[in-house]
Each structure stands twice: as C-alpha cells, then as structure tokens.
Amino acid sequence: MKLPPVDYEAPTTVSEAVELLAEHQDEASVLAGGQSLIPLLALRLAHPAVLVDINGVAGLSGVSAADGWVTIGATTREYAAEESGTIADKVPLLAAALPLIGHEAIRSRGTIGGSLAHADPAAELPAVALALDAQFVVHSQAGMRTVPAADWFEGYLTTSRGPGELLTEVRFPAAGRGTGISFQEVARRHGDFAIVGLAASLTLAGGVITDARLAFSGVADVPVRATGAEDLLVGERPSDGLFDEASRRATEDLDPPADLHGSSEYRKKVAAALVRRCLRAAADNAMEGQ
Amino acid sequence: MVDITVTVNGAQRAGSVEARKTLADFLRDDLDLTGTHLGCEHGVCGACTVIVDGRPVRSCLMLAVQAAGSEVTTVEGLAPDGELGPLQQAMWDSHSFQCGFCTPGFVVQATAFLSAHPDAGEQEIREALSGNICRCTGYQSIIDGVLLAARRGAEI
Numbered sequence: 001m002k003l004p005p006v007d008y009e010a011p012t013t014v015s016e017a018v019e020l021l022a023e024h025q026d027e028a029s030v031l032a033g034g035q036s037l038i039p040l041l042a043l044r045l046a047h048p049a050v051l052v053d054i055n056g057v058a059g060l061s062g063v064s065a066a067d068g069w070v071t072i073g074a075t076t077r078e079y080a081a082e083e084s085g086t087i088a089d090k091v092p093l094l095a096a097a098l099p100l101i102g103h104e105a106i107r108s109r110g111t112i113g114g115s116l117a118h119a120d121p122a123a124e125l126p127a128v129a130l131a132l133d134a135q136f137v138v139h140s141q142a143g144m145r146t147v148p149a150a151d152w153f154e155g156y157l158t159t160s161r162g163p164g165e166l167l168t169e170v171r172f173p174a175a176g177r178g179t180g181i182s183f184q185e186v187a188r189r190h191g192d193f194a195i196v197g198l199a200a201s202l203t204l205a206g207g208v209i210t211d212a213r214l215a216f217s218g219v220a221d222v223p224v225r226a227t228g229a230e231d232l233l234v235g236e237r238p239s240d241g242l243f244d245e246a247s248r249r250a251t252e253d254l255d256p257p258a259d260l261h262g263s264s265e266y267r268k269k270v271a272a273a274l275v276r277r278c279l280r281a282a283a284d285n286a287m288e289g290q
Numbered sequence: 291m292v293d294i295t296v297t298v299n300g301a302q303r304a305g306s307v308e309a310r311k312t313l314a315d316f317l318r319d320d321l322d323l324t325g326t327h328l329g330c331e332h333g334v335c336g337a338c339t340v341i342v343d344g345r346p347v348r349s350c351l352m353l354a355v356q357a358a359g360s361e362v363t364t365v366e367g368l369a370p371d372g373e374l375g376p377l378q379q380a381m382w383d384s385h386s387f388q389c390g391f392c393t394p395g396f397v398v399q400a401t402a403f404l405s406a407h408p409d410a411g412e413q414e415i416r417e418a419l420s421g422n423i424c425r426c427t428g429y430q431s432i433i434d435g436v437l438l439a440a441r442r443g444a445e446i
Contacts, residue, residue, distance in 0.1 A: 005310055031353075034353070038312075039332040103336070103421025104346055104418055105347055106333070108342070191421050
C-alpha cells in the first residue's frame, strides 16, 4: 500500500532533532534507515503525524574505538558496520551477526541505531547488544543519559527511549583476550527473521571459562539473556557434557511464542540445539585465538 | 510538496513530491521509468530494487525526498543503448524469465552484487539473490543466468 499522508522534517543537528521530538512527542516517528518504519507505515501499523528524518543529522554516523569500547553512531548503515575493520577486530560477535540481518539491499539502508530502537525481538542486533551489555546513549532537551542494554528492551518493539528522546549512539565493549564468539540462527531462508537465534561469547583463561554470555532472539517479546546457564559455565572447562547441561539450563524456563513457522515446543528444541552448537563454536573460536 | 533533484541513469531529474512518496513511485509515476516494478510495497519481494549511490536499495522502502542529491540507476539504465548488457544476455541465454515481473529486481540486484563480487560462486549468488522473490521459475534458471554472467565475466 501507499504510505499515509505525513509531515516531514529533516533536522541537521541533534539539538534540532530533539526539539522536534519534544514538540511532537508521541506524534513523531524517528526515520533512520526506514527498513522497519516504512513497512509499518505502508501496512498502517504506525500512524505518526510527522517523520523526523535523522539521516542528515551531522555526527550520527561512524565507528570509533577508545578505552575498551567501540562506539557506533545511530545512523551507521548496517553494510558500513559489516565492512568496518574496527568492529571485525574488536566486537567480533557483532561482526558475526551483521551479515545475517535481512538481505543485502536491506543492509544498504538499515542502521544500527534503527534496528536497536525498533527492538524487534527476533532481530539479530538486540540479542548481540544484550549479550554484550552494550550501552545506549540517548539525547533529549533535558540532556544526555546512558541506558544499559538490560534496561533498554522493555517489550515487543518497545524500549525505554522516551518520546522526546533520540538514540544517538551505541557503545559495545571490546572483546577481551581469550574471547571466542558464535552467532547462529535457524531461519526458513537466508535473510528471513530467525525462528530462533543465539548470540554467544565465551572467554577462556588457562582452559577455564572466565566469562560466558548467551542471549536469544525469537523466544519472547524481548531478547532473552540465559543468566542461569552463564553462571553454570563460569569456572568450568569446556566439554560436551557441560554444554549439554548449559543447554538444559538455558532453555528450561523458556516459553517461546508459537506461529506458523514453528510451535513453542519446536522453538525450544531449536534453542537448545543452538546453545550446544554456539558454545562449541565459541569455545573452538576462543582456543584458536590463544 | 518538496522540490528534489536526483541523478537518474546519468541524467539530472527534478521533481516536486509529497514527503510520503516513495522513490519507487517517483521513478514510475513522475519520471515514467516503469521498469522498476512494485510487488509487495513493503520491502519483502525485491522487485523494486534500484542502485542508489552504488548500493542496491529497495525503492519502496526509501522516500523520494531521501534520494535528493543521490545517483540512482534503474533497470533502464543498465543497457542504455538498447542492447542487452552481459548479465541480461546471460540471463536470456539461460531462460531466466517466465512472466518477467520480478526480472528488473533480479537484474538490478545481481548487477550490484556481481560488480562487487565478480568471482562469486553459486552459493554466494543464491544468498545475494535471497531477498528477491520469483513465483514462476523456481529460481534455478535465474541462478544459472547470473552464474553464467559471472563465468563469462571471468573469461574476458
């Protein structure tokens, strides 16, 4: 369908953008890459009075690294992040997830900030951000605040961003020595939303797991961290038996949604299989790096 | 209405558009470039794929106002002299078409992909085209055509 009539603003600075958001509040939608918002408009699932297009806002695009963190501007295109040597080197879990987002033409326009602000629980980036404890920087007329990933995702397509706030950048911690990662998902076709996905990171020191991070996509209305399984893994040596136990722990409390692509029970089985596969791959990856 | 200027297939084109008008509708309705097809109009089918500033883009998921100042190549711009381009010829030779509705999107997406990955193999081509839907061919003849174009390109 054609898009409904809508006003259009194209601010060029963050202060202009937040002024517009303050003025229009819930009536405004922030337009970044548009790969989720424009379909929502076409399908009449979103009815903003005004689009605030932030593609022309100076300083919102780019990748930089400092003090153990990699900062990604909100309007950085997914393809540009995919091509970033800094991300490949310092945030390998994110680098592994990026090529799985949508299709090539989607990543040409789609942005890192847009995907994380849209917060589709089946998308790749929310699971990565949650697994890595990324930090979300939002600006409003009241100033700036930083939100940890654990507090960002509040519900289906819902974040803790207020109507007058603009997500300006996302910070990911650089992977430490001895860290291995794996991002895997099961989807009907390459590029489709995953039935279930899993972001996994293991850090090994002297053959012992010192840090474990697991976050699912597609199993609830928000990305889900498997903290029980993470606790079980830390202090142990990688083994198939350990990973089987972690798989049971990670999925015992899941109650995934059912749809025509898979029942709740099927999703749970896929989730368990992904835990075993990702942990094995992440452990191998960590050992390769040592 | 917003006044915009876009370079389309090498020529500067000016227009006055509503903010809600997609790039696809601007190309088709304002510029009469109806080779860009609209299947789903919400970013699923890939038929409306065009090249914007060197990257494949879904023209139904981009506003015309956002294309102001950009360089856009549509399927009409791939063989400007009326001859078939090498990819089009390879797809012709491979019977990559049935009804032809999805063809512009496949040709544009494959053009963008092969220009960045001239040595691509079958698996990579399948992945690159996975965002384009065809309801006639079963895809095999399309993959064959793109693969043939890649092989012929390597021989030159």
